[in-house]
Amino acid sequence: EVQLVESGGGLVQPGESLRLSCAASGFTMSSYGMNWVRQAPGKGLEWVASISGSGGTTNYADSVKGRFIISRDSSKNTLFLQMSSLRADDSAVYYCAKDGYYYDSGGHKNYLHYWGQGTLVNVSS
Amino acid sequence: QSVLTQPPSVSGAPGQRITVSCSGSNSNIGAGYDVHWHQQVPGTAPKLLIYGNNNRPPGVSDRFSGSTSGTSASLAITALQADDEADYYCLSYDSSLSGWVFGGGTKLTVL
Numbered sequence: 001e002v003q004l005v006e007s008g009g010g011l012v013q014p015g016e017s018l019r020l021s022c023a024a025s026g027f028t029m030s031s032y033g034m035n036w037v038r039q040a041p042g043k044g045l046e047w048v049a050s051i052s053g054s055g056g057t058t059n060y061a062d063s064v065k066g067r068f069i070i071s072r073d074s075s076k077n078t079l080f081l082q083m084s085s086l087r088a089d090d091s092a093v094y095y096c097a098k099d100g101y102y103y104d105s106g107g108h109k110n111y112l113h114y115w116g117q118g119t120l121v122n123v124s125s
Numbered sequence: 126q127s128v129l130t131q132p133p134s135v136s137g138a139p140g141q142r143i144t145v146s147c148s149g150s151n152s153n154i155g156a157g158y159d160v161h162w163h164q165q166v167p168g169t170a171p172k173l174l175i176y177g178n179n180n181r182p183p184g185v186s187d188r189f190s191g192s193t194s195g196t197s198a199s200l201a202i203t204a205l206q207a208d209d210e211a212d213y214y215c216l217s218y219d220s221s222l223s224g225w226v227f228g229g230g231t232k233l234t235v236l
Contacts, residue, residue, distance in 0.1 A: 035225070037171075044127065045163070045171065045214050047225035059224050095170060102177050111161045111176040112216065112225070118170055 002026040004096050004116030011122045016086055022079040022096030022116055030055070030074040033099035035112055036081045038092035038121075048094070049081065064090075086123045093118040128153065129215050129228035136234040137205045145231045147198040147215030153226055155196035158218040162191055162200045165212045165230075174213070175200065202233070210235050 008020040022034070036048040049060045049070040058070050069082040079096050100113030130148040137143040147160060154160055162175040173182050175191040178198070188203045198215055215228040 037225075037227075044212075044230040045165075045216075045227045047227060050224065061224055062222070100173070100176065100182075102180065104177060106157065106159075109159060109177065111159070111173070112163070113173055113176070113182075115170040115172065 002098060002114045004098060004114060006094060006096055006116045006119035009094065009119030009121045011124065012086055013125050014087055014123055016123075017082070017084040018086060018121060020081040020083065020094055020096075020119060020121070022081075024077045024079065024098070027098070028074075029072055029077045029079065033110060034070075034072065034079045035097045035099070036068075036070060036079075037095045037097055037112070037115075038090075039095070039118075040089070040092040043092075046092075051079070053099075083121070086121075088123050091121060091123045093120050127229040128219055128222070128226035129217060131213075131215060131228035131231045133229070134232045134234065136236055138236045139205050139207065141205050142201065142203045143205060143233065144202075145200040145213050145215075145233070147200070147228045149196050149198070149217060149226075151196060152221040153196075153217045153219040154193060154198055156220055158220070160191065160193055160198040161216045162189075163214045163216060165214065166210075167212065171214065205235050207235050209233060 003025045005023045035050045072079045095118045096116045097112040098114045099110045163171040164174045165171040179191040212230045219226045
């Protein structure tokens with residue numbers, strides 16, 4: 001059974017840094033792309049960052065580019081999100097999500113399959 | 126302002142059929158990128174409902190179905206039930222942004 005457990009959230013002041021973790025079980029993380037998605041209080045879902053199965057490719061939303069870094073430790077089957085220069089509008093529940101894969105006439109494709117339960121980040125002075 | 130546009134809310138009575146629309150552009154849905162749908166009961170994590178435009182993961186009721194046409198997509202729910210009350214999000218890939226884009230979400234109320 002796939003399980004994703006986020007941790008590391010909390011209250012931080014603007015300008016500070018925080019590192020989120022997502023511990024995975026039930027699958028080998030190095031075989032799957034992984035993602036971070038956030039949801040501000042009372043708002044919708046916003047994709048934050050993705051890392052490929054090989055770890056060689058990362059992508060970021062413009063809103064976090066240059067401030068956040070997605071990475072993983074395959075030996076620990078754990079995904080990370082290093083967040084720096086945090087702002088009030090970064091306050092949100094942060095979810096990690098595992099890719100799923102399928103094939104159709106267009107070839108090999110992916111989607112966000114399993115989600116963790118989320119960890120709350122509150123950036124406030 | 127979300128890249129994919131959804132109505133903020135829809136409603137229907139038990140047993141009825143409703144649809145949720147998701148409007149995109151030529152850099153996402155119109156470019157041929159598939160649409161996926163997620164369901165989120167308030168206070169809980171999102172859950173995959175539809176992937177690849179119209180594929181249901183194991184365990185998802187066949188009352189849920191998806192479709193696409195041009196730069197838009199739709200989620201249909203038939204035989205509405207009280208526990209269908211949730212927020213529904215469409216998701217696709219955007220080539221201009223080089224990343225995933227979500228719709229703003231649609232709150233379904235079962236009357």
